[in-house]
Amino acid sequence: MRDTGQRGRLGTTPPVPRRPTPFPGSPGPSGDGSRRFSPWWICAVGALLFAALTWQVADHGPLRTLDERLGRALASGELPAGPAEFAADLGNTAVALPVLCVVMVWAGWQGWRGSSVAAPAEGVPVRWWLPPLAAGLTLAAVPALVVPLKLWLARPGPPQMAGGAHDGFYPSGHGATAAVAYGVAGLLVIRAVRGTRAGRPGGRPVAPVVHLVTPAVVAAVALLNGAVGLGLVRRGYHWPLDVLGSWCLAGVLLGVWCVVCDRWSGAGAGRAGRAPTPDHRTGS
Numbered sequence: 001m002r003d004t005g006q007r008g009r010l011g012t013t014p015p016v017p018r019r020p021t022p023f024p025g026s027p028g029p030s031g032d033g034s035r036r037f038s039p040w041w042i043c044a045v046g047a048l049l050f051a052a053l054t055w056q057v058a059d060h061g062p063l064r065t066l067d068e069r070l071g072r073a074l075a076s077g078e079l080p081a082g083p084a085e086f087a088a089d090l091g092n093t094a095v096a097l098p099v100l101c102v103v104m105v106w107a108g109w110q111g112w113r114g115s116s117v118a119a120p121a122e123g124v125p126v127r128w129w130l131p132p133l134a135a136g137l138t139l140a141a142v143p144a145l146v147v148p149l150k151l152w153l154a155r156p157g158p159p160q161m162a163g164g165a166h167d168g169f170y171p172s173g174h175g176a177t178a179a180v181a182y183g184v185a186g187l188l189v190i191r192a193v194r195g196t197r198a199g200r201p202g203g204r205p206v207a208p209v210v211h212l213v214t215p216a217v218v219a220a221v222a223l224l225n226g227a228v229g230l231g232l233v234r235r236g237y238h239w240p241l242d243v244l245g246s247w248c249l250a251g252v253l254l255g256v257w258c259v260v261c262d263r264w265s266g267a268g269a270g271r272a273g274r275a276p277t278p279d280h281r282t283g284s
Helices: 002-010 039-058 062-075 081-089 093-122 130-153 173-198 208-234 240-264 269-273
Strands: none
Touching: 039 062, 039 130, 039 240, 062 208, 062 240, 081 208, 093 130, 093 173, 130 173, 130 240, 173 208, 173 240, 208 240
8 A cells, every 4th residue: 555655756767868859949949749751751752853853864864855845935035134133143153152040150159058057957068059160161062063963964054054054964962962051951940940939938929929930930931932933943054853853952952951950969869758757746
């Protein structure tokens, strides 16, 4: 009888700690209990689509024929050339890199502030510097992948680029630069905001605007990259498949960034893996 009472006071077997979330910022830091798909799926889908598009481009498949027809139609369309040129320039490294550097510094500062509280409390090392550093390395990987592919495929450009010094236009370097730079910048913002929300002591409520950050950032990044891609095609700098292929390649790189940050940054792993402390007064 005494043992039974003791078990009742101590509670049942502690819950099994959950594995760290496969996507940055959820559900560990946010605590919403939802489980999102693994970024490995993003890598796999992006790689498969990129392989299919590359095969069509290299083998002069029917998709490449349709692509060139669509590219000529869009290049001679009624979309104003001025805004299209401005949008295409957003894919330049001289524009995208400073934007990413600013977000990297801000995200690193947010992570450094949160690590001073999270590390002692959770007993796990928080590498706050890893997500910004990985973001810079992800952007650096773009030319390392794009340039050899361009040289290998040597796809001729649109008629407007007939006088160009090279024939390597697939995949689009501007499209990949914009997709990776603005994409990983958006992921850094989402990760930092969710980490700040999760680190509020005592369950303090957050402003309603915080819950709108993720959809707003995703929409802004999607619209920005859509404008860059449309501008590149409208100005005759690339075929549509050049841009679409660069987006698939960027999806692989962004998925790898998510995997690296989830596995080795330490942020959120302690929160997700920490079991709730039993309440001896209620027996639970």
